[in-house]
Amino acid sequence: MKNLVGACVFGQSGGPSAVINSSASGVFTEALKQKNITAVYGAAHGIKGVLDENFYDISQESTEELWLLRNTPSSALGSVRYKLKDPKVDDSDYKRILEVFKKYNIRYFFYNGGNDSMDTCNKISKYLLASGYDCNIIGVPKTIDNDLYGTDHCPGYGSAAKYVATTIMELNLDATVYNVGQVTVIEIMGRNAGWLTAAAALASAVGGCGADLIYLPEVPFDLDKFIDDVKLATANNNGKCIVAVSEGIKDKSGAYISEVLAAASANKDNFGHTQLGGLAASLAALVKEKIGCKVRPIEFSLMQRCAAHLASAVDVEEAFQAGQLAVRAACEGETDKMVVFDRQLISGVYKCVLGLMDVALAANTEKKVPKDWITANGAGLTKEYIEYALPLIQGESKAPLENGLPRFAKLAKILVPKK
């Protein structure tokens, strides 16, 4: 535990979310207050900005814009998908990072992202330690996928879940307008963990008008059972059915259903072209073929991860606090840790308590939806999930309106002269 004096760098990594910039706001406003932190830098495009010495001087940003970051979606500093190599195989990136850190006297490094980003934190931390260079490193969790190990939930999840649940409620009402049956198939992000798709259950269980069938990657997906499920659901509901499905559903053998259906369609064409359109389109086409009803495939696409106008106030605030805590903890000498959330129920009221965990534990580990939170038919969520997720989507927090549109932060992004 060392109290260091020097500059800090904050970087954003991986896919953006509605609240990733709220964590940036928390890191920056806190870092600017700390006496031991002599300069506050934002790395352009995550670790690539460190390697390229592209640092924004955050002290030159206005307090107002740093505050507006709380409600600005996407990664304001730019993000990156760059996985550092194993230093035993190739340590050139690490050498370069050490060189840059020395040159700018960087003694604090904060990295905001998911599994891969925590792996990056861990590897850099271990390398610097072995090199005898003192630098306190704290990871700030972020992922709409909610799949980080060791934390009750992740910043970004609550807002994306609120978008999914609210939008499915609206689509449910829209789908019942005409007096004809329709099967709506909605594709939701999540390659390996079904947390975000599970939020469709909030629309039904809490909102009263949501998805009838919900399929997560945690349960092997069977095409015949799917058609039977849809037949049963439509029979019970005048031919209407809303299906929510994770992009990452797989069959028993572990093959992605999206790829299985694309291959089957290519075979039909005798040609090898796979169809455009994703999983929702393929499943809807299958329903049309097997059942013959009207279908409507819908993809929530990038909207589900950037809909800051529908952010959860709980999520925005927790993301901000995660950033603040990272800075405070590092200044108190903590390193090689990730900020984690613990849930406490005080007289039944949700409270999020922030803490720290060894970052190595989070690196490259995925947390999936517990099997016993999935209903026996494999196409729904139990009340345990509803109780888990509901506190995370509470309240509203969004950018002020200017001329009827959100006023997002506009950072000056003044580059630090290269040394």
Place this chain on the structure above:
Amino acid sequence: MKNLVGACVFGQSGGPSAVINSSASGVFTEALKQKNITAVYGAAHGIKGVLDENFYDISQESTEELWLLRNTPSSALGSVRYKLKDPKVDDSDYKRILEVFKKYNIRYFFYNGGNDSMDTCNKISKYLLASGYDCNIIGVPKTIDNDLYGTDHCPGYGSAAKYVATTIMELNLDATVYNVGQVTVIEIMGRNAGWLTAAAALASAVGGCGADLIYLPEVPFDLDKFIDDVKLATANNNGKCIVAVSEGIKDKSGAYISEVLAAASANKDNFGHTQLGGLAASLAALVKEKIGCKVRPIEFSLMQRCAAHLASAVDVEEAFQAGQLAVRAACEGETDKMVVFDRQLISGVYKCVLGLMDVALAANTEKKVPKDWITANGAGLTKEYIEYALPLIQGESKAPLENGLPRFAKLAKILVPKK
């Protein structure tokens, strides 16, 4: 001008919007107050509900639920796409309507919809007049397409435009996250008029981060020019470009580009299968083929017409007032009219003044975006459009939150016993 005493029927028709139920709320709350109106009925699924005598007794709905309708998306009574025949060819539906109106002593008929619905109003009105049956009929405009003739704008447009502009701002920020070029192609509703796609210009001109290229059906679309436009836009902006495109863009010969591209793709397959995925997917595939950059097609799908959580307060209020005025005007003896909006600028401040117009003028006429509001390059909107649209997206009005999700109206929908 006759002051009639009897029951009223209100029906919803065509595609829903975020505020169509706000007009229903205006009609119902006003009709329940009127002494000359002896019963207030809601027709299930529009004119089909009249033909089938499926009427909901609105007097049995609670005041609170009727108020919540203001912020509940979709058509609460159910909608229909049913075009009445020309009575000279087949008057059986009209005979049946007259029979039902007589049986229930229906003396007021309010119909909420677009061009076709105004045609329905007009035909019924003319038939009843010729039959000597007194009934005051007023059309209430509604369409996210904003293409109704004779009114400055239509209820539903402002909210859909606000969704389009806000969401494109968020997607613009999301698209700039990685330090690589990407062309995002966003498909927006509008088969013949480009009003809704034009709202993408609000994101750029007002929000500061919107679409770079905007294509409306009003301008013939040329695939080669499109690729040139994208090349130029990406060259000026680090390979990044946001394209907003109406689903209804057509080539010089009037053929839908979506169909042209689907046919071209089918030819390539030597087989005749058209690709799944709509216009956005096809245009994105073309950009990828011709320019070789990363692409991302996005469809706003049904979300753009049902996103009540992002409704414009101006739109919600005007839709409500349109419903109110229809009832008041009918009770004062007006008939065969449609409610229209006139825009007044009082010291530069927008004011919407409601009035009436002969419904025949609105029937089957489409109002398109004026050619001189489209920029010379055919891929943008002038400041005249911005000044026109901006007042329509102001303010927020949405359902109260319960457990973090919208509390939409839940009508009891008690059917009137058939006579």
